[in-house]
Amino acid sequence: MIEQLLDDHHLNQEKITDLLSSLAVKGVDYADLYFQHSVAESWFLEEGIVKSGTYHISHGVGARAVKGEQTGFAYSDDLNAKAINQAVDFAKGISKHKTPQKIQTFHSVPPVAKYSGLSPLGSLTSEEKVDLLKLIDSIARKEPKVKQVSASLSGAYTEVLIVSTDGVYQKDYRPMVRVSVSVIVEHDGRIESASSGGGGRYDYRYFIDHNLAEIYTHEAIRQALVALKAKGTPAGNMPVILGPGWPGVLLHEAIGHGLEGDFNRKGTSVFTGKIGEQVASEKCTIVDNGTLANRRGSLTIDDEGTPTQNTTLIENGILKGYLFDKLNAGLMGEKSTGNARRESYAHIPMPRMTNTYMLNGKDSLEAMIASVDDGLYAVNFDGGQVDITSGKFVFSANEAYLIKNGKITTPVKGATLIGSGDEVLKKISMVANDLKLDSGVGVCGKDGQSVPVGVGQPSLKIDQLTVGGTEVDA
Template identity: 90%
Template sequence: MIEQLLAEHKLNQNKITTLLSSLAVKGVNYADLYFQHSISESWLLEDGIVKSATHHISHGVGTRAVKGEQTGFAYSDDLNAKAIQQAINFAKGISGQQQTQKVQTFQTAPHPAKYNGISPLNSLTSQEKVDMLKQIDTLARKEPKVKQVSASLSGAYTEVLIASTDGVYQKDYRPMVRVSVSVIVEHNGRVENASSGGGGRYDYRYFIDHNFTEIYAKEAVRQALVALEAQDTPAGTMPVILGPGWPGVLLHEAIGHGLEGDFNRRGTSVFTGKIGEQVASEKCTIVDNGTLANRRGSLTIDDEGTPTQNTTLIENGILKGYLFDKLNAGLMGVKSTGNARRESYAHIPMPRMTNTYMLNGTDNLEDMITSVDDGIYAVNFDGGQVDITSGKFVFSANEAYLIKNGKITHPIKGATLIGSGDEVLKKISMVANDLKLDSGVGVCGKDGQSVPVGVGQPSLKIDQLTVGGTSLTP
């Protein structure tokens, strides 16, 4: 679609080169044009009835000029050359010059794709999409305690073309799908809710071929039934064991953001200036890997046209590096790690995570449990908050269990984990060999922009962590 769209506006490679040259005036260190065409849809079923179905098409171009630490940016929803030139004139205003500079010869060879670049929206008919959601509803309602069910299906297909003054001229074709299910259960007057879901850079048949409709429905019901049995959480400082997979969102928030290049260039991260230092237990090796096939956070190229890579952030507890886009990498005298991301053409790129996870250790979960006299085992999280400068975080566990005398006892509710990312890393004493990635539901927010991400980890033990709860008795 993007080739057709550009052709309709007579925007061939030569014309784009001319526009880019107009943007790259004297005094500008770097400039780029980011063309985008996106189609998205969503379907929502509530209590067996289709409540909404949406379809959205958008396209436009972002124009950016970088001068030192300054960025001039403007975008246009219209792809005719006159509208783009108006955006360019605004963006290059940071220079105050009109004399253009030479643009490097474009490198147009494509990079190996990390996903199938075909739109997922037509992989099922409208009726098949509704039938999938109704099947989820039916499966969830097999449990008599289920009173309400909500199921949604969403898909998107985005095509981008990136042209920049350092020779990038790259296209990418990005599919994305997701299924979500939420249930409300009731028993003896007590009401609880839970949700499940997943997705990635697939088409809709991925959910059918792998029986995920049943898996997601059963998981949502399972979590809700566990919540019905949950008792008050003891408050205090105690050992905490985190389960594999989605609990990696704690690493993402409490540690990952602090390793993004812009925070470290400005000196506002708790990890600033600590490359080569021991910042975590030697049990910890953490990577950000944008190259995993079909994962929600993966990209063939980032939003500056740089191929994504597997970046080691922490190795055996030693801080090895940060995540960079071109702007922050250039200012710090290093190369981009392929982590420039933007929500759309109407936003500037910034260093962001892709799929961030801890690698396997050599311990096992059973030994972790037996090593704890009084503590908790946190399996799933709702969400949390983190302060990048201090590293302090607060996270809510929506599925957790009390550990007593080396055994998992009963589920608990209202567990809140409180700590500091850099301190928690040093208190990790055991890391299992059961690494899991999340099911494909992660969305990361930063400076008002949201992008899809992935998280993961093996089970791990934190020796001491503050737990906020609803009971003072451990």
């Protein structure tokens, strides 16, 4: 589609080269153009009826010029020559010069694709998409306590062309699908809700071939039924065991953001200047890996055209590096790690995570549980907040259990985990060998931009953490 779109506007490689050269005037250190064409759809079911469906097409180009720490940026959702030239003229305004510079010869070496380059939108017919949502509804309603069901199916296909003054001329074709399930249950006047879902960079048929509609629906019901039995959470300092998979969102928020290059260049991260230092328990090795096949957070190339990679952030407790885009890497004397990401052509790229997770340890979950006399086992999280500068965080667990005398006992609700990312890392005393990645639901927000991400971890034990809660049933 993007090839046809560029052809329709007479934007061949020669014309694009001229535009880039015009953007890269004297005084500009680096410049790029980011062309994008996206198609997205969504279907929503409630009360057994598909109540809404949307279909959206968007395209445009972002023009960026970088001079030291300064960035000139403009975008256009119109690809005619006049509109693009206006965006280019605005972006290059950070330089007082008007003379174009010679740009490097383009080199287009296709990296190894991390996903299919085909659009997922036509992988099921409209009738099959509706049937998938109705299947979720029918499965959920077999549970007598389920009173309401909602489900959604969404897909997108994005094509990009990235050209830059350091010789990049790369295209990428990015599929994305997701299914979500929410249920409300009631028993003896008590009402609870829960949700589940997943997705990735594949097509809709993956959900059918792997029975994921049934799996996600049963998981949402399971969580809701557990919530019906949950008691109030006791507050205090106690050992906390985090389950595998989605609880890795705590690592993402409380630690991962602090390892992004822009925060460290500006000196606003708790991890600034600590490369080579012990910042975590020797049990901890954490990576950011954008190369995992078909994962929600994966990319073949980042949004500056750099191939993604598997970056070790912390190894056996030692801080090894940060996540970089080209701008922050250049200013810090480093190389890009392939972590430049942007929400769309209308946004500036910045260093962001892809799939961030802790590697396996050698302990077992059973041994962790047995080692705790009085503590908390947190399995799922709603979300939380973190202060990048201090590393302090607050996270809400939507599924957790008390541990008494080395055994998992009562489910509890209203548990909040309170601490500091750098301090928590040092209190991890056990890491299991049950690494699990999330099901593909992560969305990360930063400076007003949202991008898809992945998280994960094995089960792990934090020796002491502040737990906020209430002893009174909600």
